[in-house]
Amino acid sequence: MTFIRNHPVATFFVLAYALAWGAVPFGSFFAPGALVAAIVVVLLTEGLAGLRSVGARLIRWRVSWIWYVVAIAVPLIVHFVTISVNVAMGAPSPDTGQFTPFYGLAVVIGMNIVNPTGGPLSEEPSFRGFAQSSLQSKRTPLAATAIMAAAITGWHAPLFFISSFGLKPFEALTTVAVTIWYAWLFNHAAGSALITLIAHATEGAINTEDLWPAGGDATRETWLYVAVWCAVAIGLLIVSRRFWTSPAPVAATHSQHPSNVKETVS
Structure with a gap:
């Protein structure tokens, strides 16, 4: 217990790995293992108060409307740019069946948000709501994010x-x-795991593997998707370089007590 209390994030990742990878021999990957790991570690180290703090991030909706727009717009723009560039490089117009009916995309995003076995709902409360906020309580966002990216x-x-x-x-x-x-x-x-949950659900709402059949067009699309996301990340690191090396906002650190959440966000 002393080790767990002194190294909660390391313990979390060890348990998350064990739970997720434990399903691999059976031909699956247990994504909810990340959420289970976070719940177990927080309960052991902080009790119910800690769980309330993590849970509060998942329902933290009182943030500026612009972040809702950004959370949805950026993943969709990445998809649009990837598809457009692939077509410009010679790929035929993709099959748009998955976008029919017109409200289908919104329905898929909503389903991704609430799916208990999917990646977004399993990862955002645990990876961002617990691990990211804990790491950057004592580190810069850049250092915390580097650890998160590797893990x-x-x-x-x-x-x-x-x-x-x-x-x-x-x-x-x-x-x-x-x-x-x-x-x-x-x-x-403001440390809202709800906003990153929406972004994650949006990013996974378009199944790019169904846009082109297997072959050169599909392979190029995959490489382009990687390249566009890398461009976004590099752009954020360069344009917001002062943000990455400054202390993280108090609202986005795990040191914040649950009773202060409402005051900080408002």
């Missing part, structure tokens, strides 16, 4: 090397890039 990419490792999951090893770069993007968004949105 989260490692957590996803089976998805890149097991053919049944359909991902390529180089797509790990996307995980690093979106981790930077989520950290930037989380801090700007």
Whole structure:
């Protein structure tokens, strides 16, 4: 217990790895393991008060409307740019069946937000709501995010090397890039895991693998998607360089007591 209390984030990731990877031999990946790990570690180290603090981030909706727009717009723009560039480079117009009916995309985003077995709802309260906020309580956002990028990419490792999951090893770069993007968004949105949950759900709402059949067009699209997300991440690091090396906002650190949440956000 002394080790767990002194190293809660390290303990969290060890448990998250064990739970998620434990399903791999059975041909699956237990994404909810991250959320289970966070709940266990917070209960052991902080009790119910800690759980309330993490849970408060998941329902922290009183943030500026602009962050709702940014959370939805950026992932959709990344998809749009990727598709447009791929078509410009010779790919045929993609099959848009997954966007029919017109409200289908909004429905999929909503389903991704509430899906208890999906990545967004499992990862955002744990990775951002607990781990990111804990790490940057004593570190700069840049240092905390670097640790998060390495740990989260490692957590996803089976998805890149097991053919049944359909991902390529180089797509790990996307995980690093979106981790930077989520950290930037989380801090700007007053430490709201709800905002990053919406962004994560939006990013996964378009199944790019269905846009083109297997072949050169599909491969190029995958590389372009990685490149566009990397460009977003690099842009955030350069344009907001002072943000990354300054102390994290108090509202986005785990040192904040739950009773101060409402006052800080408002």
